[in-house]
Amino acid sequence: MGDDEMKTIYQALVDIVDSEHVSNRPEELYIYSFDLGTAEPHPPNYVVAPRTTQQIQEIVRLANREKVPVVPLGGGLSLAGLAIPLKGGILIDLKRMDSILEVNEKSRYAVLECGVSQAQLTSYLSRHHPDLTHSEPGAPPTATIAGNVLIHGQGDLAQPYGFNSDQVNGLEIVLPTGEVCRFGSCALGVSWFTNHPLPDIGLFFGWCGTTGIVTKLSIRLYPARKIRGFGQFVVDDENLVPEIIGKITRTQMAEDIIAYSRAIPPFGMGLQHFTVNIGADSEKELEFKQELIWDDTLGEYITSGVGGYLGFTRGLERPQISKTSDYKKGGGFEYVGSIMPIEKYPECYRRGREISERHHIPYTVTGRCVGVGHSMMFAWTYAFNRADPRSIQHSRDALHETDDLVMELGGVIWKPGTYGQRIVRDRLDPNTRALMRRIKDALDPAGIMNPGNWEGL
Amino acid sequence: MNYVLEFDETRCLNCQSPDCLTQCRHIDIDRDTAQEEILKIARGENSFVLKECVTCYGCEEYCPMGNHPFYLIAERQEALGISPVPRPLVTRAVNLGLPFRGEPEIKEINGPVLNMAAFSELNRLVQGKLFEGLSVISTDGRKMFHYFCQLMYLHYAKSSVIKERLPGIVATIMKHKPTQVVCFHDECYGAYSSYCPSVGIDVPFTPVHFYEFLHDRLDQLKELIRPVGFKVAYQRPCSSRLSPDKHHYVKDIFRLIGAVEVEREFADENALCCAGTIQGQKRQGSRKRAAGIQKKNIDDMKKYGAEMCVFNCPACYQTLGDMVAREGIRPVHMSDLCRFAIGEVTGGWGTMR
Numbered sequence: 001m002g003d004d005e006m007k008t009i010y011q012a013l014v015d016i017v018d019s020e021h022v023s024n025r026p027e028e029l030y031i032y033s034f035d036l037g038t039a040e041p042h043p044p045n046y047v048v049a050p051r052t053t054q055q056i057q058e059i060v061r062l063a064n065r066e067k068v069p070v071v072p073l074g075g076g077l078s079l080a081g082l083a084i085p086l087k088g089g090i091l092i093d094l095k096r097m098d099s100i101l102e103v104n105e106k107s108r109y110a111v112l113e114c115g116v117s118q119a120q121l122t123s124y125l126s127r128h129h130p131d132l133t134h135s136e137p138g139a140p141p142t143a144t145i146a147g148n149v150l151i152h153g154q155g156d157l158a159q160p161y162g163f164n165s166d167q168v169n170g171l172e173i174v175l176p177t178g179e180v181c182r183f184g185s186c187a188l189g190v191s192w193f194t195n196h197p198l199p200d201i202g203l204f205f206g207w208c209g210t211t212g213i214v215t216k217l218s219i220r221l222y223p224a225r226k227i228r229g230f231g232q233f234v235v236d237d238e239n240l241v242p243e244i245i246g247k248i249t250r251t252q253m254a255e256d257i258i259a260y261s262r263a264i265p266p267f268g269m270g271l272q273h274f275t276v277n278i279g280a281d282s283e284k285e286l287e288f289k290q291e292l293i294w295d296d297t298l299g300e301y302i303t304s305g306v307g308g309y310l311g312f313t314r315g316l317e318r319p320q321i322s323k324t325s326d327y328k329k330g331g332g333f334e335y336v337g338s339i340m341p342i343e344k345y346p347e348c349y350r351r352g353r354e355i356s357e358r359h360h361i362p363y364t365v366t367g368r369c370v371g372v373g374h375s376m377m378f379a380w381t382y383a384f385n386r387a388d389p390r391s392i393q394h395s396r397d398a399l400h401e402t403d404d405l406v407m408e409l410g411g412v413i414w415k416p417g418t419y420g421q422r423i424v425r426d427r428l429d430p431n432t433r434a435l436m437r438r439i440k441d442a443l444d445p446a447g448i449m450n451p452g453n454w455e456g457l
Numbered sequence: 458m459n460y461v462l463e464f465d466e467t468r469c470l471n472c473q474s475p476d477c478l479t480q481c482r483h484i485d486i487d488r489d490t491a492q493e494e495i496l497k498i499a500r501g502e503n504s505f506v507l508k509e510c511v512t513c514y515g516c517e518e519y520c521p522m523g524n525h526p527f528y529l530i531a532e533r534q535e536a537l538g539i540s541p542v543p544r545p546l547v548t549r550a551v552n553l554g555l556p557f558r559g560e561p562e563i564k565e566i567n568g569p570v571l572n573m574a575a576f577s578e579l580n581r582l583v584q585g586k587l588f589e590g591l592s593v594i595s596t597d598g599r600k601m602f603h604y605f606c607q608l609m610y611l612h613y614a615k616s617s618v619i620k621e622r623l624p625g626i627v628a629t630i631m632k633h634k635p636t637q638v639v640c641f642h643d644e645c646y647g648a649y650s651s652y653c654p655s656v657g658i659d660v661p662f663t664p665v666h667f668y669e670f671l672h673d674r675l676d677q678l679k680e681l682i683r684p685v686g687f688k689v690a691y692q693r694p695c696s697s698r699l700s701p702d703k704h705h706y707v708k709d710i711f712r713l714i715g716a717v718e719v720e721r722e723f724a725d726e727n728a729l730c731c732a733g734t735i736q737g738q739k740r741q742g743s744r745k746r747a748a749g750i751q752k753k754n755i756d757d758m759k760k761y762g763a764e765m766c767v768f769n770c771p772a773c774y775q776t777l778g779d780m781v782a783r784e785g786i787r788p789v790h791m792s793d794l795c796r797f798a799i800g801e802v803t804g805g806w807g808t809m810r
Contacts (some may be wrong), residue, residue, distance in 0.1 A: 236545040267553040301543075302739060309737050309744060310548035335560060373780055444546055 001068075006045065009066055013048045013090070016058045021049040021096070032073070037334035038384065038396045039081025039417060044071065044091035051096045052294075053172065053180060053208045053215040059212070061178040063090055063448045070176075071450050074147030075117060077139055079334050080417035082151070082208045087453030094144070097215065103129050107193045108221040109169050110134070114146040114214050121145060125224070133157075133224035135164055136317045146214050151415040152206055152339075154377050155320060156256040156277060157222055159249065162371040165205045169195050169218035173204060176212055176444035189243060192218035203439060208453040211443045225279030227286050228255070230298045230317060232275040232310035233298060237344040238432050240306065241272050241367070245342055247297050248276060249373035253289040255279050257369040259376075261349055263362035264327050266319050272349070277316065295420065318340070330385025334395060335364075336402040337414035340378045344409050351409070352380040354399050359394040360435055421454055433457050460620040460656040464529045467511055468522035477516035477526040482729060484509050498533050506530065507539045511738065511746075512612045513730045516697050518649070525655050527611065527698075530588040530765035534791040541738050547613045554607060554622065558599035561629065566592045569637040569665070572630060572643045576771055577601040582792045583641065585801045586681070587674045594633050606648035608696065611736045623648065624658055639665045643769055647699030667769065668706035675713050679700050681799040684715020689784070689794070690763035692717060692754075692777060693728035694770035701726075707767075710791065714798035717751060719761040729754040733776035751777060755784055769792050 001009075006024070013022040020426045023029070024046050033043035045068070050056050059440040063070045069089025076083055097115040103125070104110075110121065119141030125132050135155030137148055148155075152165045161167055170184025172191040181187075184195040206213055211263050234243065241259050248254050256277035262268050276293060280286035294302075294309050301307025325333040340348060349365050356363035384395035403420040406413050407427060413420040425433065437457040464497040469475070478484060478491035484506060487493070494504045507530060516526040534540060535610070540547055554575075571583060573595040580596060593606035606626060607619045627649075630638060640646035649664035675682065691707050704725065711718050723729045729750050736747035758766060758781065766781040766788050778788040793803040 234545045234549060238550055264557065265553075266555045266557050267549050269552060271549055290744070295742070299741070302737075302743070305540065305543045305739055306545070307547070308543040310546070311733070311736055311776075414490055 001045065004191070005066070009062065009090075010046060010066060012062050013046055013059065016055050016062070017048055017050050018209050019403075021051075025049045032093070033084065034083060035076055035079055035081055036332070037079040037417075038079060038332070038392050038399065039084055042084050042086050042088065044085040045088045046090045047093055048090060049093040049096050054175060056092065056137055056174045056215060057178045057180060058092060059092060060174055060176060060448075064177060064446050067446060069449065069451045070213075070448050072213045072425055074115065074144035075140070075142045077143045078147065078151060078415055080415050082415060082417065082449075082453065086418070089448070089451075092144075092213065094213075100124050101216065103194070103221070104134070104191065104193065105129060105132065107191070108223075109193055109218050110221055111170075111216060111218045112145055112190045113216055114144065116145050118145060118148070123307035125221070128232060129221075131224055132221040135161060135167060136318065137164070138321060140218060140322060145219060147219060149219065150205055150207075150209070150214060154368055156316065158368060158370045158377075159254060159257050160252075160372065161220070161222065164219070164376075166371075167220040169193055169220060171204065171214055171218075173212040174216050176446070176449045180215075181212075186218065203443070208421075209450040210440060210454050211449065226281045227283070227314065228277065228279045228316050229293060229314040230256075230275045230277045231290065231312040233276065233294075233307060234310060235272050235301065235307045236270065237306065238272050238349045240301070241274075241345040242297065242343045244274065244301070244307070245345075245369055246373055246374075248274075248293060249369060251289075251292050251297055252372070253278065253292050258366060259345060259364040259369075260364070261353075262324070262364040263356075264324075264364075273310075275317075278312070280318055297417055321364070321366060321379060324362075324383050325380045327362045327364075327383035328385050328391065330387045330391065332384040332386040332392065332395070333381055334384075334399060335379045335381040336399050336406065336420070337377055337379045338406040338411040339370070339375050339414055340367070340406075340409065340411040342367075342373055342376050344411065345376065345378065347409060348378045348380075351405055352402065355380070355398050355405070356382065359398040361394065361398060378411070379414075418452060422456075425454070425457060458624070460658055461531055462525065462528050462616075462656050463736050464499060464525055465522075466496065468497050468524050469499055471566065472522050474521055474756065476505065476521055477524075480515070480519040480726070481513075482515060482727075483511045489780070498526075498529060501533065501536065503537055503539075504533075507534050507537065507573060509740070510534070510541060510542075511735045512541055512654055512695075513735075514611070514695040515730075518698040518701045518726065525651075528616070528652065528655055531611045531614055532616045535616055540614045541740075542613055542734075543737070543739050544735055550610065550613050551615060554602050554605050554609075554618075556600065556602040560604045561595070561600040562659065563629075563632045564592075565632075565634045566594070567634045567636070568592065570594045570633055570635040571639045571641060571670075572604055572645060573601070573641050575601045575605040576689070577642055579641075579771060581804045582790050584789045584804065585796050586678060586799060587671065587792065587795060591639070592636075594630065606642075606645040608644045608648040608652055615802065620656060620658070622654055623653065627653070627658065628658055637661050637663045637665050639667060639670045641667055642696070642771070643667070643694050643700065644696035646703070647696045651699040666703040666706065666712060668699060668791065669703060671792065672706050672710050672713065675710065675795055675799070678799055679713070679725040682714055683798060683800060685798050686796065687765045687794075688719050688762050689716045689765045689767050690721060690758040690772050691724065691728075691767050692731065692770075692771050693725070694768075695734075696770070707791075709796065714795060716765075716767075717796075719758070719763045721761040721763070723754055723755045723757045729757075731770070731773040733775040751780060755781055755786070758786055765789055765794075767794055778796055
């Protein structure tokens with residue numbers, strides 16, 4: 001791109017937004033050139049922070065005219081390099097689109113702009129609608145609701161209600177050609193209360209921002225129980241994990257169920273811990289649920305000495321995989337997530353531990369139960385020293401080996417980076433792959449949306 | 458080195474009142490059976506007591522003959538493979554005490570020190586005038602397990618771990634060249650004043666009970682004391698049973714600062730433990746058993762009008778702190794109560810103003 005052309009695009013972006021919210025200064029482009037993981041940095045040519053859907057439409061139309069890539073960015077916390085501008089272009093930072101537009105207490109949904117963060121919604125609900133909650137992931141609080149939905153994220157209500165992408169009632173989207181579309185009941189001009197029974201909106205979930213930019217969404221809310229807390233359980237035989245998850249889910253008394261094992265701190269080494277979130281509106285209900293889970297369901301493991309109850313703590317402690325960044329000097333970490341059948345937990349643990357140990361990284365594995373035990377999100381986390389290229393390379397190699405492992409074990413890589421996308425693409429059913437190509441071509445004929453992701457279909 | 462528990466069976470044979478078991482809060486046993494069972498345990502035989510023991514440490518205090526029935530029970534449980542807790546909890550606990558963040562920084566003190574042991578992160582509880590001039594060791598949460606007294610493993614029937622690690626802990630403390638070691642936690646004091654002598658581990662420093670230290674400092678600062686007037690209940694920790702001769706300092710301190718200890722049923726010798734360990738034990742119904750003990754204990758505090766529950770042990774606080782607070786009783790650490798009495802703003806477990 002020539003200097004004149006770049007000046008023209010810069011000025012056009014200023015005309016769309018304003019000079020305060022557009023930048024082509026190297027120090028600001030640098031910040032947007034990388035994420036917190038191991039992916040190589042690539043700076044955009046421009047960063048723009050629009051405030052309205054109309055501004056996004058105009059930016060996308062400009063990009064089409066100028067054949068410039070467009071990369072939408074939410075909280076920038078996906079780690080897998082999904083919002084790194086691999087081919088430069090315009091990075092659209094959506095954080096200013098942060099209005100909570102509606103909360104409906106009766107039909108239990110919230111309509112949000114795409115830049116609303118997890119913490120923002122949590123605190124808003126706590127202040128104004130304390131009887132409602134949403135399924136909040138273990139991501140840092142600045143992660144956006146929309147970003148998490150679009151990568152098929154899971155939150156602390158994943159066990160009863162499934163993926164966060166299963167909990168969407170409607171979307172407003174700027175298509176890669178600039179038109180605005182709505183999906184769900186809102187497309188009929190009525191309230192955003194349901195996505196059903198219209199044709200589904202799967203054209204946008206899991207596509208890594210290559211098929212459009214979500215500007216608004218409606219998500220389901222759930223009763224916030226007056227008492228919420230978590231009980232902990234531990235076993236030393238990983239082979240017991242799937243059956244224990246099966247038994248707990250069968251009670252239908254738990255909210256979140258997470259199994260994990262990690263080398264640091266050393267007390268957890270080789271052990272499989274469970275955290276089981278329980279919600280209740282009264283002490284009587286809480287005790288009933290505790291009795292059913294710990295005494296009636298898991299009591300046999302306790303009395304036979306193979307499972308241990310570690311107590312119940314009031315208040316929620318969301319899993320923070322990011323804590324593993326403290327395992328090595330230099331504070332880096334990245335993980336491979338996968339959606340796995342629950343029966344694969346033992347092998348996921350064993351093989352993941354082998355990979356970690358081969359690369360001299362303290363192992364951390366986590367499995368979150370999704371949808372009453374229909375699957376789990378299993379993650380392998382690798383810490384690295386940002387200041388040590390060899391350490392970064394070890395992590396990168398471990399991540400790639402783990403991507404391969406996911407495929408070998410019959411899982412599906414969650415929010416794959418470009419390496420993971422390639423191996424998924426190569427295994428895809430040819431007709432599915434061809435359909436994806438046709439959808440992509442139809443929606444994004446100029447190929448401007450987040451190029452480098454889901455390419456070569 | 459092979460550390461062997463000094464347990465004199467003949468004292469049990471001559472004992473007219475086997476209070477070790479008859480006074481047990483958790484096992485219902487008559488006098489004759491008690492004598493029979495403690496002798497069986499002393500001879501290395503199995504006993505139902507080994508299975509039913511909830512490891513509350515109480516018998517160490519109740520024994521009228523100066524023997525060590527609880528240390529013996531823990532050793533026999535280990536020898537006979539009768540662990541009170543499930544295997545993964547034992548592994549977890551044994552691993553918990555492993556230092557993993559490098560060696561501690563050693564400064565030679567050549568004077569008295571306060572040992573925070575495995576509670577470095579609670580150093581906010583040892584601030585202010587009461588602690589002025591006292592050097593503190595184990596102040597780095599990453600290194601604190603180098604100072605961990607290990608006695609917790611009595612709950613896990615792992616005396617072998619204590620014997621293996623405790624001499625090294627003593628050696629680490631000695632590198633600071635202390636003259637006296639004030640122990641922040643009852644358990645550490647019990648380890649150095651009771652357990653080590655019972656198995657022959659040499660302790661070259663003088664351990665000082667935290668309450669003895671607090672009492673003496675309050676005495677020095679008594680002009681600053683404004684009687685607090687709170688009605689308090691004391692949550693006696695299990696490890697306090699290892700130093701019953703120091704338990705009077707609880708009342709002495711309360712008297713000094715004008716706190717009114719409520720006359721309740723479960724106090725002093727008759728105290729109930731926090732039941733934090735019991736909830737995870739293998740015996741059928743342990744979770745409910747623990748909850749029952751906790752309810753009885755807190756109901757007792759309420760019944761006698763306590764407005765504050767005073768703790769020494771962080772584990773007791775972790776287990777019971779929220780529970781008492783939900784019942785309208787304020788949880789507080791003894792050091793914070795003392796600091797409040799001398800007009801300081803406390804920064805520990807809840808602010809007292």
